[in-house]
Every structure is written in C-alpha cells, then in structure tokens.
Amino acid sequence: MTTRTLRIAMNGITGRMGYRQHLVRSILPIRDEGGFLLEDGTRVQVEPVLVGRREGAVREIAERHGVEHWTTDVDSVMNDPSIDIYFDAQLTSLRKATLTAAMKAGKHIYTEKPTAESLEEAVELARLGQETGVTAGVVHDKLYLPGLVKLRRLVDQGFFGRILSLRGEFGYWVFEGDVQPAQRPSWNYRKEDGGGMVVDMFCHWNYVLEGILGKVDAVTAKAVTHIPTRWDEQGKEYTATADDAAYGIFEVTTPGGDPVVAQINSSWAVRVFRDELVEFQVDGTRGSAVAGLRNCVAQERAHTPKPVWNPDLPVTEPFRDQWLEVPNNADLDNGFKLQWEEFLRDVVAERPHRYGLLSAARGVQLAELGLRSSAEGRRLEIPELTL
Numbered sequence: 001m002t003t004r005t006l007r008i009a010m011n012g013i014t015g016r017m018g019y020r021q022h023l024v025r026s027i028l029p030i031r032d033e034g035g036f037l038l039e040d041g042t043r044v045q046v047e048p049v050l051v052g053r054r055e056g057a058v059r060e061i062a063e064r065h066g067v068e069h070w071t072t073d074v075d076s077v078m079n080d081p082s083i084d085i086y087f088d089a090q091l092t093s094l095r096k097a098t099l100t101a102a103m104k105a106g107k108h109i110y111t112e113k114p115t116a117e118s119l120e121e122a123v124e125l126a127r128l129g130q131e132t133g134v135t136a137g138v139v140h141d142k143l144y145l146p147g148l149v150k151l152r153r154l155v156d157q158g159f160f161g162r163i164l165s166l167r168g169e170f171g172y173w174v175f176e177g178d179v180q181p182a183q184r185p186s187w188n189y190r191k192e193d194g195g196g197m198v199v200d201m202f203c204h205w206n207y208v209l210e211g212i213l214g215k216v217d218a219v220t221a222k223a224v225t226h227i228p229t230r231w232d233e234q235g236k237e238y239t240a241t242a243d244d245a246a247y248g249i250f251e252v253t254t255p256g257g258d259p260v261v262a263q264i265n266s267s268w269a270v271r272v273f274r275d276e277l278v279e280f281q282v283d284g285t286r287g288s289a290v291a292g293l294r295n296c297v298a299q300e301r302a303h304t305p306k307p308v309w310n311p312d313l314p315v316t317e318p319f320r321d322q323w324l325e326v327p328n329n330a331d332l333d334n335g336f337k338l339q340w341e342e343f344l345r346d347v348v349a350e351r352p353h354r355y356g357l358l359s360a361a362r363g364v365q366l367a368e369l370g371l372r373s374s375a376e377g378r379r380l381e382i383p384e385l386t387l
Contacts, residue, residue, distance in 0.1 A: 018089030160284025177231030
C-alpha cells in the first residue's frame with residue numbers, strides 16, 4: 001500500500017474555531033484514525049505543524065495533543081519545502097498577507113472566511129490562486145452539516161416543487177460581560193478589529209443560499225447594534241462599535257430560473273425559542289422543510305393540514321407533530337472534518353476545490369453590499385464577479 005503524508009501548517013489554532021473545529025475535531029481525528037484511503041488504494045496521512053504568535057500557548061497545545069512540530073515563525077513555514085498546505089484561522093486583518101505569501105511559495109491553502117477585509121482584496125486573492133495553480137479551499141462548513149445535507153437532498157430530489165421562499169433564524173444571547181462573562185470574544189463587537197454580524201455571517205449566508213437554492217441577485221439589509229456597551233475579557237467596559245444583529249432579505253434565482261425570496265435574521269441579542277441555534281425553512285408548491293444543524297423535518301402537499309384562523313378558540317392543531325423526520329441515509333460526520341477530507345483529496349488529485357477563493361469573494365461582496373444597503377436604506381443588486 002502506498003502512503004502519502006501531507007504536512008499542514010495550521011496558523012491560528014490558539015483561537016476558538018482554529019483549535020476546536022479544525023485541529024481537535026478535524027485534523028487530529030484524521031491523524032489518529034490513520035488517515036483515509038483514496039480510490040486507488042493510496043493512504044493519505046496528515047501531519048500538523050502548529051503556528052501561532054504566542055509561544056507558550058502554541059507549545060502547550062502541541063504537548064497536549066502530541067504534535068511534534070510547532071513554531072512562532074510564519075516565514076519559516078513559507079520557506080519550508082516540506083510543508084504542503086497552509087491553513088489560516090487568524091484574525092481577518094492578518095489573512096490576506098499570509099495567504100498571499102503561502103500561494104506565492106507554492107503552498108496549497110485552506111482558510112477560514114472572510115478571506116479578506118475588502119472585496120478588492122478578496123478578488124486579488126482569487127486571481128492569485130488562479131495564477132499560481134494551487135488548490136485553494138475556503139471553509140463552507142454549514143453546507144456539510146447533517147441538517148443542510150438533508151435539506152439539499154430534498155432540493156435535488158424535487159421534493160419542494162417550485163421553491164417559493166426561505167426563512168432563516170440564527171443566533172442566541174451573548175452576555176454583555178458584566179454580570180456573566182461573554183461567550184464570544186470581545187473583538188467580535190468592535191468594528192475596528194474586524195467584528196460585526198454582517199461581516200461574519202453574510203459570508204456564510206451567501207454560500208448557504210448558493211449551495212441550497214441558487215444565485216443571490218440582490219440584498220436589502222438592516223444592521224443594528226442592539227447592545228451598545230459590553231465588557232471585555234479583563235472585565236473592562238467598552239463601546240460596541242460593530243453591529244450585533246442583521247436582518248436581511250436576499251433575492252435568489254434557482255438554476256431553473258425561478259425567483260426565491262430568502263429572509264434571514266442573525267442576532268447575538270436574541271433568546272432562543274426554537275429547536276436549534278440556526279433553522280432554515282424552505283417552502284415550495286409541493287412541500288416544505290425545516291432544517292437545523294443536525295435535524296430536518298418535512299411536510300409534503302398531501303399531508304399538509306388545513307388550519308382555519310379563529311383567535312376566539314384555543315389552538316387544537318398539533319402543528320409540530322404533523323412533520324416527518326428526514327433520515328440521515330448516510331454517515332454524516334463532523335462538517336468541518338468532512339470538508340477537510342474533501343479538500344485533502346483535491347490536493348492529492350491536483351484539482352480545484354469546489355468551494356474556492358472566488359466563492360469566498362462573493363461572500364465578502366454580499367457583506368459589503370449588506371452594510372451599504374443598511375447605511376443607505378435601499379435594495380442593492382449584486383454584480384457578477386469575474387476574474
């Protein structure tokens with residue numbers, strides 16, 4: 001049996017997402033499971049090389065998880081010909097420079113989003129990826145979640161008929177930090193540090209809408225800072241300069257040419273009264289479905305009840321009981337791990353990854369236009385992005 005080992009420089013693993021989702025729940029399990037097999041029988045193994053600015057934190061993580069190689073010198077990674085892949089989960093403001101250096105050094109890249117702080121920079125990265133010919137992947141984790149995998153399956157099978165609309169609810173209450181510590185980093189609420197709900201989540205919503213429904217043609221958005229004062233990790237009061245909630249209407253066209261209206265509310269200032277922290281409901285002429293992170297329920301036309309509006313009587317319809325669970329019908333592993341494995345297969349095969357830098361640039365574009373729509377109070381059409 002042939003074995004190929006891919007050495008992956010992982011920058012930003014001291015942060016929440018880089019550590020939990022990418023290192024602990026993706027790369028380390030792939031390593032500890034002995035890698036994975038390709039169709040030709042080749043076994044692909046991974047060797048992480050940890051990268052970070054805080055020496056003590058990086059060393060501690062390496063020792064905790066039995067990772068032999070780590071460094072605080074990013075340049076040494078770029079100059080090391082044994083490094084096959086550079087992964088970036090740093091602050092967005094640091095990302096363009098390191099991704100640029102990695103691609104120019106011939107490294108394949110895999111990165112969190114947003115890929116850059118502006119659309120211009122995001123497009124520059126996409127052009128560089130095309131010019132260098134490296135395999136470039138951008139995290140599109142939500143499309144690999146079991147709930148959305150099931151939702152996409154229903155779309156592919158024509159379950160909905162003509163799709164009419166999508167409604168999404170996302171978020172939860174993030175504590176201000178005074179009485180109880182906040183469960184998200186304080187930089188998320190400072191615009192000057194790259195924080196903000198629109199910048200964070202509209203990149204996600206773009207690829208979710210593209211991956212489930214079709215092309216996003218226009219946006220109307222309202223970004224709000226509901227909680228103007230918060231307390232940081234040291235208990236110091238600060239002014240929240242970034243939006244903590246965003247209310248968006250997205251006009252989408254399906255591959256078949258049908259118009260779909262998508263509405264998605266995103267908020268760090270909402271208390272949850274739903275089954276999961278994010279839920280999407282898709283309604284069509286033949287059926288509807290509601291998908292969360294893991295679960296998905298559906299109701300077809302023949303099983304749709306016929307409620308009658310009567311506010312003078314108690315509700316007698318058991319609405320939640322009238323939906324059927326959509327089965328897994330497959331082994332749906334951690335979404336981050338699944339995309340990592342798909343990306344690594346593309347690296348070995350020397351082919352493009354289906355979720356690349358141009359897709360990421362469209363996410364940055366939607367975020368920029370969403371903020372502009374909110375500031376100007378109007379609907380904005382989304383121009384086609386080309387390289």
